[in-house]
Amino acid sequence: MAKPKILLVDDEKKIKETLKIVLENEGYEVQTASNGVEALNLLEDEYFDVTLTDNRMPEMNGLELMREISKSDIKTAVIFITAYADIKDAVEAIKLGAYNYLEKNFTTEELLSVIKEALEKQKMIEKNNILKKKLKNHSPFHGIVGESKKIKEIKNLICKIADSKASVLLMGESGTGKELFARAIHQCSQRRNKPFVAINCAALPQTLLESELFGYEKGAFTGALKQKKGKFELANGGTLFLDEIGEMNLETQSKLLRVLQEKEYERVGGLKPIKVDIRVVAATNVDLKEAIKQGRFREDLYYRINVIPIEIPPLRERKEDIPILAEYFLKMFNREYDKSIDLISMEVLDIFMEYEWRGNARELKNIIESAVAVASPDDKILGPQHLQAHFVNTKRKNSNEIKDGMSLAEIEKQYIYNTLKKVNWNKSKAAKILNINRQTLYNKIKSLNIKK
Ligand SMILES: Nc1ncnc2c1ncn2[C@@H]1O[C@H](COP(=O)(O)OP(=O)(O)OP(=O)(O)O)[C@@H](O)[C@H]1O
Ligand SMILES: [Mg+2]
Known part of the structure; x- marks a missing residue:
């Protein structure tokens, strides 16, 4: 340097x-x-x-x-x-x-x-x-911010496949931006002037899900006072986004499979087949292959919806996106909360780079929102004092690595902590691995303030 x-x-x-x-x-x-x-x-x-x-x-x-x-x-x-x-x-x-x-x-x-x-x-x-x-210089691609190689590759792929009718399966942990990417696919396609209709398969009880998807005829069941169009009909010509498809029950799965194969279906209680032209984009944060093994997901449906698989990596695997996303969200919430924080402190950036981000971009967005919300109107720098206490405190707990620049005591603490974790906090086992007696281990746990 x-x-x-x-x-x-x-x-x-x-x-x-x-x-x-x-x-x-x-x-x-x-x-x-x-x-x-x-x-x-x-x-x-x-x-x-x-x-x-x-x-x-x-x-x-x-x-x-x-x-x-x-x-x-x-x-x-x-x-x-x-x-x-x-x-x-x-x-x-x-x-x-x-x-x-x-x-x-x-x-x-x-x-x-x-x-x-x-x-x-x-x-x-x-x-x-x-x-x-x-x-x-970074024009967000339909609201997607990120400059990591992986995100760039996904953006390119989206451009390439947008106009095909093939189903897309978006896979990724919660908060990685699956819905954002689904909307981007729609916006990039020639279907962009037609509806984008989203339905969350986990949010509804299964019978309701079916009538939401396929609609129903008047009198199809008690309470069906008039005919209702389903999401398939509403999305006609456009894109249907099936969020959390892994939560759909087997019966609904077979009905969905039929629509995808035959491109027509009937409303609940209806006889007349309805033809639809839709592009299906599905998303899941569970491993569908595992669900197939457990008999919870139909294999044939999996191959139908998984024509173009897109895997969105978790934020911790593309850490270079963290600063630019933080800056993006900061700008967003400054506007929303009428604040004028224009710098993020080095300490906060360091904490962000070390953090695990189990909740991915959504968690980062929430953290920045609450930081901006609690900041005073004349605060210019986003510092650690604006972060939620639990967030700053969990920083160390989440990183189990021994890194350059750590003191000997920190390394010892981390090493003992990692060993204890490995043996499920069984102190006798840990002492054996560390080649010290139990009493020494107890003393070290106390003096180094090692907590579960
Ligand atoms: N790359 C990104 N650029 C900008 N904003 C992002 C990005 N990724 C995610 N977000 C934002 O983070 C939030 C969560 O994203 P989204 O709802 O698309 O996640 P998800 O993968 O659908 O999560 P879940 O599985 O929990 O439904 C949204 O507000 C979204 O706008
Ligand atoms: Mg979602």
């Missing part, structure tokens, strides 16, 4: 030189200027992460320099150094966008800590700018 670059602006040679040595020892690349004019020239030519400027200088003082920076598109975090007597200037500089100020007799520690914070902030702004640019 390139060294962070710092520009030192001071007319007093001695101070400049001392500071330069201190900062270079910390691993920063340092350049110097003797006044505002010189600094401005350098800043216009190259990027400095941080500019540390004195106030009283000949030609152009620190405050004037800050004024020029604020008018330009120079991106640097300014730390304003001032004597106590000039504190008014520091306040003015902050108003103009300086990152912070230091009073003249600062300690090295104070200086380094302010620089570190400023660098963090620059990193966050830079990262967010990249994200914003990405999102701007």
Whole structure:
């Protein structure tokens, strides 16, 4: 990684030189200027992460320099150094966008800590700018955001198969966007001006599901006071989305199979066959092959609906989509809640990248919505304090990996935790595997605060 670059602006040679040595020892690349004019020239030519400027200088003082920076598109975090007597200037500089100020007799520690914070902030702004640019250049494909290879492949596939009449089976965990993809298929097809009709096979009791799908004639059963069109008829010419098809019972499955094979059916209680032209897109978050094995799903129906299988991977298998999705949802909810949070902190992005996302994109959407909802109207940065407590706390629990950068104690804790989990928290077994006695294991569980 390139060294962070710092520009030192001071007319007093001695101070400049001392500071330069201190900062270079910390691993920063340092350049110097003797006044505002010189600094401005350098800043216009190259990027400095941080500019540390004195106030009283000949030609152009620190405050004037800050004024020029604020008018330009120079991106640097300014730390304003001032004597106590000039504190008014520091306040003015902050108003103009300086990152912070230091009073003249600062300690090295104070200086380094302010620089570190400023660098963090620059990193966050830079990262967010990249994200914003990405999102701007990324025209969501029918509402689908994502730039991972897998999502790109699915988008391409959708374009290719949109106009075919072949049935599509969307497979993926809850919240991966199956309905979004089903709608995209419809929107890409020539059927787009005809209806897209969705029905959730899990939400209705089976008898109701049948009459919803096929409709009924007046008097077909008690309560059938007038004729009702089914979803098949309503979707005629368009697309029928059968959500959670794995939950459909076997009887309804055979009726569905018949419609798919013969392209006609009767309303419940009806005799006249009804012809339909529909494209079926089905979705499931259960493994249909397993359901077939257990006799809960018809194999022949499976082959009918699974002509074009599309598997949507869970979010944790395409982590590169997380930041851009987060940015997308942030923009969405800023609008909805009339907030103006324009940055996501590095800490939050790190938490997001580590998290498991069992609820996939929907969970991310919900997390961002609640964060935006609880933020104050003048909050500009989405930080960990906006996340639900359980979310931040579960972070560690969910990641069982031993990673670079962990301390020895963290590694030990993680290793013991993983072992205990493997043996279902049987401490005798775990102690054996770890080659320590039970008492030592108990002590470690306590001292390292290992929880189930
Ligand atoms: N790639 C994506 N880009 C933008 N929004 C997405 C994406 N994936 C999912 N979403 C959003 O996440 C939410 C959940 O998606 P959707 O309802 O399509 O999931 P699903 O797979 O049908 O889930 P379930 O199995 O629980 O019904 C929706 O609000 C959807 O708009
Ligand atoms: Mg769904």
